[in-house]
Amino acid sequence: MVAASRRVLLGSSLAAATVTAVAACGGTDDEGGAGGAPREGGTLRVGALGSVEALTKDPHGLLSNNSDFLIMSLVYDALTVPGGGTGVAPRLAESWSVADDAKTWTFTIAEGASFHDGTPVIAADVVASMKRIIVDMDAAFKVPVPPEQITALDDRTVQMVTEDPNSQLPLLLRLVTFTTREGADATAFNGTGPFKLEDYTDGNARLVRFDGWHGPRPLLDAIEVTRFESTDAMMNALQGGQIDLATTAGAVSARLAEESGAFTVHRRPNDAALPIVMRVADGPFADVRVRTAMRLIADRDALVQQALSGYGTVANDVLGTGDAFYDTSLPQRAQDLDTARSLLAEAGFDLDATYTLYTIDEAFGEVAAATLFAEQAAKAGVTIEVVEQDAGTFYDQTWCKADLYTMFWGTNDSVAFYAQKVLQSSSETNETGWASEDFDRAYGDLLAATDPAAQEDASHRMQRLEYDESGYLLWGMADGIDLHTPAVNGLSTAPGFGWVLLEGAWLAS
Known part of the structure; x- marks a missing residue:
């Protein structure tokens, strides 16, 4: 595809x-x-x-x-x-x-x-x-x-x-x-x-x-x-x-426009999600302690400022940050290399191995983020090799299959959307292989609820499980950018x- x-x-x-x-x-x-x-x-x-x-x-x-x-x-x-x-x-x-x-x-x-x-x-x-x-x-x-x-x-x-x-x-x-x-x-x-x-x-x-x-x-x-x-x-x-008006012009064009002062930059927040995906079903990231460590390795502020040239915001490992029911009470994760090293040691993670992070030049900042994260991981003793693939190879061989890869989703305003497409156990495009009966049950409760309070409760349960257990390291959201x-x-x-x-x-x- x-x-x-x-x-x-x-x-x-x-x-x-x-x-x-x-x-x-x-x-x-x-x-x-x-x-x-x-x-x-x-x-x-x-x-x-x-x-x-x-x-x-x-x-x-x-x-x-x-x-x-x-x-x-x-x-x-x-x-x-x-x-x-x-x-x-x-x-x-x-x-x-x-x-x-x-x-x-x-x-x-x-x-x-x-x-x-x-x-x-x-x-x-x-x-x-x-x-x-x-x-x-x-x-x-x-x-x-x-x-x-x-x-x-x-x-x-x-x-x-x-x-x-x-x-x-x-x-x-x-x-x-x-x-x-x-x-x-x-x-x-x-x-x-x-x-x-x-x-x-x-x-x-x-x-x-x-x-x-x-x-x-x-x-x-x-x-x-x-x-x-x-x-x-x-x-x-x-x-x-x-x-x-130049629509969806991207951060490079925005930076040049701001420097010249000739055009106005129109920013649309929560436009796109740029997660790093870890396979949960098997492989080196199957242990939840390893996944948590990887999330604590990320310097999210640096990723937003460098990979997105500042045209974005820090995320917190839950897809759908623009959702009306987004749970802002979840503690914001920040870089904590000491805790990351401790969790990797507890899990018996092999620090002598080299782990491949596959990426694709599909969205601005995606390849740059992969390279920067690999540098951050090295500070915790984790060796990551970044491999850039063409679209055909990536979607045929890597997407939904590899242990570690970057992704780009051109929307980020719905927890339910991601539940339907990539998080529920039965999804054909479950990117991480995560299967959680508790998450599936909460998603079912969300779909069955017609009362907003009940919907919000179900959505928050889904988000907490994703935050704690899933295979997503969502470090940031990219702004949509138009110039005019x-x-x-x-x-x-x-x-x-x-x-x-x-x-x-x-x-x-």
Whole structure:
């Protein structure tokens, strides 16, 4: 599985937090631009990364190009999107509720929602789109509901019944369920979103405001999306005045921009997780004392400052730091080489051996972090050799198999997401081989709970077990970074793929 497909399949399209309440729309950040009162008008020129080989016009595909995902997110509405203090916000669905069984969900379509051709959206369109995602596109991972259990109760109400209790469904559907007209060409760009397509050429698009959108009226007249094959090419376009906003530009570009003072750095916290993964099922890290020692070896502040150039924050070995239920009471781990050495001695860890740490240049700072951690480990007597692999080799031979390797996850705002994908015993992508009945039980309690207090209790139990026993050394979270001219305002602050929510953006005069 190539890296881009893994990122979309597992990292972005299923991102979720751990609450059920309906939240207000995602936050925006007006700081750093020209400021003043929001004004209407203008065309925002946006750069986004994307390759010719991965281009698609199908909103139900994998959308591994950032440029394609941005276009689809503006042209089409998903039922829910990232946002608000709880991590999930309404979009095409204006509200939702769940029965006492935590399995039967009803979603109410936003009043006045219509396609760009003027046709009203009805529940049958949502049902047909979801079934196409699951069946026709062979993408059932996007919608954790059996297709036969997705039905239209009336023109504005969709019912979904999960196989097992799942209190997290609205969050698991964020930016996934793009809706097209039933029976129509799904690649025709006839969406229900805030902008409609005016022109499209090779992944480049001009989108104009859809005045019939059911949500708050966008201030921009148009958004032009330009696809770039590399960050360097995108930054050259920003510097040359061809675009106003360079999305997901990375820390190197941010550092250069801050030094020059020409552009504004827009940071989105908890955007990505960069753990070091230790295999728990067998091998040299099977002893929990060894895993704890490895966590105490890490100088997290140094890793954030050096590997991420300071564009990130220290983490505490629990995936999902942006979760509304993140447990801040867990003691923050810091480097403690004496205790680490003592734990390694108690466990009989072989300090004469050399341990391979596999890494991949998939995210900024990933390789640098591996190299720096190896230097830190040497201070505790542990010899680590860093081996960088290409994407094909890494995902075929190392991921979910090796004893020690780095990872990158393009979202970090949900404990439940990581439980589903990499922590529960039954996961096909259990990266560490960790099997904990107590964790599985707590995760089941979280999915079955409809009361926020009960959800928080279950989530905290999950986090404590992960903190104490799992195979993750999560030393830091990387910020999402966009660069823009001073005129750009109102960008989304939602983590992960929330950067695509540009309907609130505006340009100062």
